[in-house]
């Protein structure tokens with residue numbers, strides 16, 4: 001099977017989309033986005049950004065420094081949306097721009113942008129970002145030997161291997177957190193392997209070769225993973241097209257199954273340590289998956305659901321233990337300090353939902369509607385948390 005077919009011309013799909021998603025709005029939406037670099041070694045270390053409160057750059061002064069460095073109010077309810085595209089860590093035809101524009105269009109043209117509650121200060125999105133990151137090799141997209149890299153000519157070669165992809169995502173988040181000072185006030189959304197990368201941020205592992213500052217990255221308030229890969233060994237063990245799947249996993253992660261396990265979000269048992277609330281809000285996740293997804297099957301989301309449920313149960317058990325401990329302590333007139341000793345070993349205190357969405361794997365990012373819906377669910381969960 002050619003894993004790269006039928007998705008690489010997203011604009012040509014506009015004919016199939018019907019009247020609810022006019023092409024014009026997508027063309028307008030892409031004009032709202034500006035491309036920037038978060039690092040300078042590779043052309044793919046870039047991002048697309050749209051900050052509605054800022055004037056757009058004019059053609060006379062495209063690089064004019066706007067007020068964006070200081071735009072991030074400390075308002076707790078103003079949060080950022082950061083998107084990570086899919087493409088099996090390697091497909092150069094799925095980009096930060098084309099994979100995000102349909103979703104962004106839905107935010108900007110549908111009632112999703114309306115206040116979510118009757119609160120005087122509802123949660124709202126203050127900036128939209130879509131990240132690029134270095135890609136692995138792809139046999140269907142051969143590369144002519146690129147020109148040598150110089151300080152003003154970053155590399156364009158696609159030969160990344162783990163941990164380059166996650167390292168770029170962490171560099172980007174660190175850069176953006178320093179630039180816009182949004183801390184943990186962001187939703188990290190990703191499609192397919194972009195969802196995997198989003199969860200790897202929440203795993204907060206010291207990925208080999210990542211720089212120290214990247215480990216200071218604050219994980220998000222919410223993760224929205226759409227059609228995501230959660231378990232690499234399970235993905236490769238499938239009956240159908242196993243070789244094609246193995247190819248892209250090996251291109252990105254090498255051929256050691258232990259490495260595949262270590263990077264799989266559904267096999268991480270430390271979310272309690274790596275991704276917890278900030279005292280005011282619990283972390284929130286939406287696992288959006290379609291039963292029509294022909295590339296990443298439903299069993300992937302089931303594995304992640306089991307993983308998170310188990311860690312939530314540990315949390316509940318621990319809370320019950322603490323309650324019992326407190327009652328005992330009260331009864332025995334113990335000193336306050338002792339009950340604190342029981343805290344810290346527990347499970348994950350987050351909240352998550354599996355959201356069934358509709359459509360085939362690539363159709364979902366091409367149309368954007370279901371991704372926008374999943375993000376809206378996360379916003380609702382956040383506004384109640």
Ligand SMILES: N[C@@H](CC(=O)c1ccccc1NC=O)C(=O)O
Pocket residue numbers: 003004005086087088089090091191192193194248295296
């Ligand atoms: N278009 C990709 C394939 C792809 O995106 C994919 C295929 C199977 C399962 C998941 C996939 N993408 C996840 O990011 C390729 O050409 O390799």
